[in-house]
Amino acid sequence: MTTVSRRGDYTFQYNQRQNRHGWLRLTPAYSVKLVEEIGQQIELDVGDRSVILDPFSGTATTGLVATQIGLTAHLLDINPFLVWFGNTKCTDYTPDELAELQCLIPVIVQTYKRFVGHSLWLPSIHQIERWWSESTLQILAAIHHVLVQHVGQPGTDHTGDLLWIAFCRVMMDTSAAAFNHVSMSFQQETTNHTTQTIDLFFSEIATHILHSARYQMPGYARVFPADSRLAPPDMGVRYTHVITSPPYPNRMSYIRELRPYMYWTGFLNQAVEAGSLDWDSIGGTWGVATSRLKDWRPELDDLPASLYELCAEIEESNQKNALLMSRYVHKYFHDMHQHFRSLRVALAPGARLKYVVGNSSFYGVQAPTEQLLARSLAQLGYTQIAHHVVRKRNSKKELFEYCLSATWNG
Ligand SMILES: C[S@@+](CC[C@H](N)C(=O)[O-])C[C@H]1O[C@@H](n2cnc3c(N)ncnc32)[C@H](O)[C@@H]1O
Known part of the structure; x- marks a missing residue:
């Protein structure tokens, strides 16, 4: 087996030295370097007529990389603070x-x-x-x-x-x-x-x-508030590329870390709002999001068969919160499936997708995110589906980051 290293240059740490990318140190960010390399792989170039979508904008890394090389990118995020922050980063100032x-x-x-x-x-x-x-x-x-x-x-x-x-x-x-x-x-x-x-x-x-902020950017990138489980807002374009990093099924709450920023900037006023926002966020697990999970029932029943097997295995682990954890995993893959399903209307024929995703482990049961999402994509009619390891995420467990690719042929 080849050794895969942890590659700090493929994480948000690398971005801290990269001008606008380094303005705030937020862990959801993926690395500028990784996005640039993905751009090279899919031959994105200056003057290109590609229009890029990032349905999980976070700190707008994809948008900033795209606009800096003269491309157009539309980004979406459910978190209003991140929409504001992303737009502040992607604006040209005189x-x-x-x-x-x-x-x-x-x-x-x-x-x-x-x-x-x-x-x-x-x-x-x-x-x-x-x-x-x-x-x-x-x-x-x-x-x-x-x-x-x-x-x-x-x-x-x-x-x-x-x-x-x-x-x-x-x-x-x-x-x-x-x-x-x-x-x-x-x-x-x-x-x-x-x-x-x-x-x-x-x-x-x-x-x-x-x-x-004084460098003018030749392209255009804008972040819009949206729930990416639903069809993207109609901007009158079909996207040629999707480059993104969705949440991972690792029970990490973005709201938890973003809370001080969100309260001080007025995007959050009460604790209950944080829980509601996390409930609508894929993989969210903060406050009320956990209690709502107990009553959650899936809307879709065409998820990959191996997901049901995985959920049963987690449930059978007999740990205290096994049922809740199994439901968490079910909902995460359910919501991602819903996202891939809704996304199709916004894609140009031949559109290429690149998703940076991470696997997880629940009570010793491995959740192979890259494989389960690959199955969802196949079931929904996407083709040329492949994945490869990008980096190792954690020194103790077998946690990796993968780049999952697919094509949409309409
Ligand atoms: C891993 S982060 C993206 C990081 C980003 N690539 C960057 O470099 O900053 C995932 C993002 O997805 C957003 N998100 C979660 N659920 C969402 C949903 N249902 N619709 C839209 N965005 C969502 C979160 O708010 C978070 O910003």
Whole structure:
């Protein structure tokens, strides 16, 4: 058997050094390098008339790569924060807009201090004291207040949104959240950051973001809010390529990690909204999403036979949550099947699909995602289906990332 390495360059870590790609450090992202290589494999080129779809945009990696080489890409995501963030990343900004914003940075830094200690709006994040110390929170609340005054809430002023991205960076980097693993954990203690440290950090990061926003992009990429289990919104085009990375069946909740960003930017206001959003997200497992799973019944009964066998095997493992876990796996593959089924109306004949997916394991039972999704695709009439390993995901278990390809011939 050939050895497959973990390839950090095929993960979000690589993106942190890549200008706009590195603005926020979000683990759902796949690597720019991987998308570029997929683009080369399918011979996407500048001036090409291809139109790319990414139905699971996340941080808009696919869109940014496409627009940087002059292509058109439409992206979809169910999470409104990611739609906003993706569009902020994929927008062209004029030199005048950026110069004006640069002048606003010292104004923000000077003005916010007047409001430190006032009774200001704070996001209703559960156990907020685990994230930030009291004094750091007061500084963040004051910057937030002044940003709203100058550029409006996120999504109001497309250039001003760049300062909101800088705020997101400062907010996260001053928190006690630790990202040593794929998912987030907390450090033991919060830190009392001084206004001097935060001023310097906000000014530096905002300047860096404005600097990397100055490159004009020859293509076009836009992210739209949509549930990709349904047919994509009609944009008057048929897609020649789908390049994407859907959620994996690994019970990782994107909402969990994105919560602080979403609360501070106003895309989430109450905990119950997080659970509802995760329920509509494929593979979601946060809060109410888990309890709803107990009552979930499939809408489709034409899923691959091997899925039913896998679910039975998980159920028979006799572990405490075996039934719930089996239903989770069933729903994940059900929703992906629904996605492949609905996608067909939006594809041009000959459209080529590339899905970066990960396998999983439940109570020692392997869930071969790449094989099950390949069967779904075959059942739905896609052809030329193949998959290969991209990288190893985890040092302990046999978890891999695969690139699954298919063609749609109409
Ligand atoms: C693995 S991430 C995509 C990462 C992306 N390739 C990147 O580089 O950032 C999967 C994305 O699918 C989105 N998603 C989950 N369920 C969805 C659904 N039903 N419709 C649309 N998007 C969904 C999640 O919000 C998440 O952003």
